[in-house]
Amino acid sequence: MSNWEILWSARDQFWSGFFSTMEIFGLSISAAFAIGCGMLYLLEGSRPRLTVPLRVFIDGMRMLPFLILAYLLYYGLPAIDIRLDAWWSGVGALAVYHGCYFAEIFRGARLTFPPGQVEAAKAHGFTKGKMFFRLILPQIVMQTRPLLGNQLIYALKDTAFLVIITVRELTAAANSLSGTYFIPTEAFIVVIGFYWAVSVVMEIIVKQCGRFSAKRGFDNV
Amino acid sequence: MFEKNTSERVRSEQTATGAARSERAAVSIRHLSKSFDGVEVLRDVDLEVREGDVVTILGSSGSGKSTLLRCINWLEQPDRGSIHIGGQRIGVNDAGRPMPVRELARVRARTGMVFQSFNLWPHLNVLHNVTEAPIHVLGKSKAEAEAHARELLEKVGMSAKADAYPGTLSGGQKQRVAIARALAMQPEVMLFDEPTSALDPELVGEVLAVIKDLSAEGYTMIVVTHEMAFSRAVSDKVVFLDKGLIIEQADPETFFTNPSTERVRKFLEREES
Numbered sequence: 001m002s003n004w005e006i007l008w009s010a011r012d013q014f015w016s017g018f019f020s021t022m023e024i025f026g027l028s029i030s031a032a033f034a035i036g037c038g039m040l041y042l043l044e045g046s047r048p049r050l051t052v053p054l055r056v057f058i059d060g061m062r063m064l065p066f067l068i069l070a071y072l073l074y075y076g077l078p079a080i081d082i083r084l085d086a087w088w089s090g091v092g093a094l095a096v097y098h099g100c101y102f103a104e105i106f107r108g109a110r111l112t113f114p115p116g117q118v119e120a121a122k123a124h125g126f127t128k129g130k131m132f133f134r135l136i137l138p139q140i141v142m143q144t145r146p147l148l149g150n151q152l153i154y155a156l157k158d159t160a161f162l163v164i165i166t167v168r169e170l171t172a173a174a175n176s177l178s179g180t181y182f183i184p185t186e187a188f189i190v191v192i193g194f195y196w197a198v199s200v201v202m203e204i205i206v207k208q209c210g211r212f213s214a215k216r217g218f219d220n221v
Numbered sequence: 222m223f224e225k226n227t228s229e230r231v232r233s234e235q236t237a238t239g240a241a242r243s244e245r246a247a248v249s250i251r252h253l254s255k256s257f258d259g260v261e262v263l264r265d266v267d268l269e270v271r272e273g274d275v276v277t278i279l280g281s282s283g284s285g286k287s288t289l290l291r292c293i294n295w296l297e298q299p300d301r302g303s304i305h306i307g308g309q310r311i312g313v314n315d316a317g318r319p320m321p322v323r324e325l326a327r328v329r330a331r332t333g334m335v336f337q338s339f340n341l342w343p344h345l346n347v348l349h350n351v352t353e354a355p356i357h358v359l360g361k362s363k364a365e366a367e368a369h370a371r372e373l374l375e376k377v378g379m380s381a382k383a384d385a386y387p388g389t390l391s392g393g394q395k396q397r398v399a400i401a402r403a404l405a406m407q408p409e410v411m412l413f414d415e416p417t418s419a420l421d422p423e424l425v426g427e428v429l430a431v432i433k434d435l436s437a438e439g440y441t442m443i444v445v446t447h448e449m450a451f452s453r454a455v456s457d458k459v460v461f462l463d464k465g466l467i468i469e470q471a472d473p474e475t476f477f478t479n480p481s482t483e484r485v486r487k488f489l490e491r492e493e494s
Contacts, residue, residue, distance in 0.1 A: 120340035120399075123294050124354035124406060125330030127322055134357060139344050216344045217388025 003183040007190060010177055017173030018194055021159050024087070024169060025198075028094035029155050035095060036102025040140070041132055043107060058107075061100035067161045069093045074165040090162035098155045105147045109140045142213035149206035153199050160195075170194055246305070247272045247410045247441040248293060253302035255288055255465075262288045263299065264465040270410065270443060270458075275436045277452040278445045280462035281488065286445045289462065290414050293443065294332045295325060306331050307409045330358055333403030337415040339395040341387040341402070347374065348383040351402045359406065366405070373401040377431050393424030397431055404435075411435065413444040449492050453477050461485050 007014075039058065043051055061069070074089040084092060113136060121131040141148070160171040174191040178184040248270040255263040262285045270276050278286045291297040293304055295312045304311050311328045314320050320328070341350050351370035355361045361369075374380040377397040387395055396416055403411060413432065417425040429451050436442060436455045446452055452459055452473065459476040461469040461484075469476065469485050480486050 114340070116336060116338050116340035117342060119296055120334070120336060120342070122296065122326075123329060123332070123334035124402070125326045125358040126354065127326045130357050134353065135342050135344075139342075142344060213344075216386050218343070 003181070003186045006181050006183060007177065007186055010181075013173045013177060014170070014190060014194070017168065017170040017191075020168055021156075021170040021194075022198070024091055024094070024162065024167070025156050025159050028091045028159075029098065029152060031091070031095035032098035032102055032155065035099025036106055037137060039099065039103035040106040040110060040137070041129075043103075043110070044128065044132060044136075058100045058103050061097055062104060064097075066093070066097050066158050067164065069097055070161055070165050086162070086166045089165060090159070090167045094155060094158060094162075097158070098151060101151055101154070102148070105144050105151065106140050109144045110136070113140065139218070142216065142218045145206060145210055145213060145218075149203060152202050152206070156195065156198060156202070245272050245307075246270065247274070247307060248443065249305045250289075250293070251303045253289070253292060253299050253304065255285075255292060255297060255299045262465050263292070266302070266462075266465070266467055268460065268467065268470075270441060272409075272441055273439045274457040275440075275442045275444065275455050276458045276460060277456045278443065278460045278462060279447075279449075279452060279488070284462040285465040286462045287414055290412050290443060290445050293410075293412055294329050294334055296334075326358070330354075330406055331409045333406055333408035333411045335396070335399050335403050335411065335413045335416050337418050339387075339392070339399045339419070341395055341399055343387045346384050346386050347379060347390075347398050350387065350398060351405045354402070355405050370401070370405055373404050374398070376404075376434070377401045378427075391424060392420045393427045396420065396428045400428075400431055400435075410441040410443065413442065413446070415445050415447065417446070417448060449477070449489070461488070 039054060042054055045051065070090060070093040073084060073093045074086060077084060077089075117135065117139075118131065121135050126135070159169055162169055163172040163175055166172075170191050174187040178187040246269050248268070250266060250268040253263050253266040253268075254261065266285075266289060268276075268289075278289065280286045288297055292299045293306070293311070295304075298312060303313070306328060309328055309331070312320055312325065314324065342353065345353060348367065348370055351373060352363070352366040355366040355369065356363060371380060371383065374383055377400055379394060379397050379401065382390065382394060382398075387398070390398065400416075416432065417428050420428065425448070429448060432442070432444065433451070433455050444452075444455075453476075454473075456473045458470060459473050460467055461476070461480075461482075463484055469480055469482050471480070476485070477489065480489065
């Protein structure tokens with residue numbers, strides 16, 4: 001049997017690793033998006049007691065290597081009697097880490113948001129919450145679309161780190177196959193193919209979303 | 222260019238049928254003062270706008286006229302003085318404390334504001350710009366809000382563009398949509414902050430024509446403007462601000478033909494030349 005045939009016969013392991021990766025990615029990136037939006041909302045206020053610690057937290061996260069955060073959650077939390085299994089540690093770490101990146105991307109766009117639109121909203125009787133979710137956030141998301149697409153790809157690649165805290169995802173599948181049959185090159189080429197395929201599909205979807213925002217004058221797609 | 226005939230006719234008809242212009246104050250401003258970084262922008266301003274009146278505020282730039290307008294819906298907070306809209310004080314509650322945000326939003330919604338730079342929400346099409354606040358602030362049903370919005374777009378001559386996005390409109394069109402958007406809140410008083418100052422000269426007329434139609438319909442309006450002919454044609458009262466002080470308020474005939482202060486005479490001469 002050639003190396004490729006061995007891998008083909010073990011394709012079920014790849015598929016289960018792939019689905020596990022997609023599950024982790026889908027869940028954590030959705031949570032990260034929500035966290036990013038939530039943080040942006042909290043930064044809207046002008047209360048430094050809240051905004052200063054939040055900014056420090058966001059910057060602290062962004063300056064931390066992702067792997068160390070995953071380690072901290074998986075190996076460090078039990079020290080204070082919080083035990084998460086590997087899977088939830090991984091999802092949690094990805095969600096918080098990329099949530100901070102989302103928050104920072106949104107914050108940058110918020111700084112250049114036209115103040116006149118906020119005044120118009122106030123003049124029409126909007127209160128903070130509705131103004132944020134109906135008028136500010138949709139525009140910020142449309143405006144930052146290319147950066148968000150980039151961040152999706154970063155997050156997808158970061159899921160591969162979770163092999164180190166024993167999560168059974170795509171890279172773990174390749175790792176175990178290459179160990180069992182000693183065919184590292186081919187096994188990893190296969191997972192590269194998976195990561196590329198998912199990234200390309202995401203790129204296309206994000207680009208298509210650009211049409212929606214271009215129609216509203218946000219983009220030049 | 223602007224003739225007063227229509228509005229006068231409408232008003233005299235109203236008088237004849239008994240629906241006379243009321244003596245009730247739509248906006249009442251008392252002892253209003255405001256400083257920015259130690260510079261006094263408004264100094265003890267008193268102004269009364271009756272229901273159905275059109276008041277235009279004139280003055281050179283920096284005279285405080287935009288600030289005065291923006292205080293009326295609390296986009297700027299005055300340092301001293303009070304503002305009542307339809308008898309309800311804005312910004313300060315009965316106990317003399319700053320108004321809770323929800324209450325402030327409710328009082329604000331009784332005014333309609335049109336900005337110099339339009340400030341439409343670009344991610345919403347024209348129709349949804351107009352229905353957004355009625356649905357999400359006033360709690361109207363979608364169907365009701367859209368029906369009303371289409372009427373208003375018709376009134377400002379923009380119904381053909383209901384599905385267009387603001388980015389595709391000319392300045393004059395944007396401003397007409399912004400007027401419809403403000404009217405959709407059924408405000409008791411409309412505030413216009415230099416509504417034509419950001420427009421190309423050939424687009425000014427279409428916006429002024431819309432505002433003039435509104436004045437004929439009996440809307441209460443306060444308009445900050447540099448358009449003298451317009452001010453003369455639509456106003457019931459002209460107010461002149463100079464360095465934060467109201468130095469002249471008069472009916473348009475008196476104001477433009479026989480002003481009582483040297484400052485206003487100079488201002489009008491310069492405008493004519």
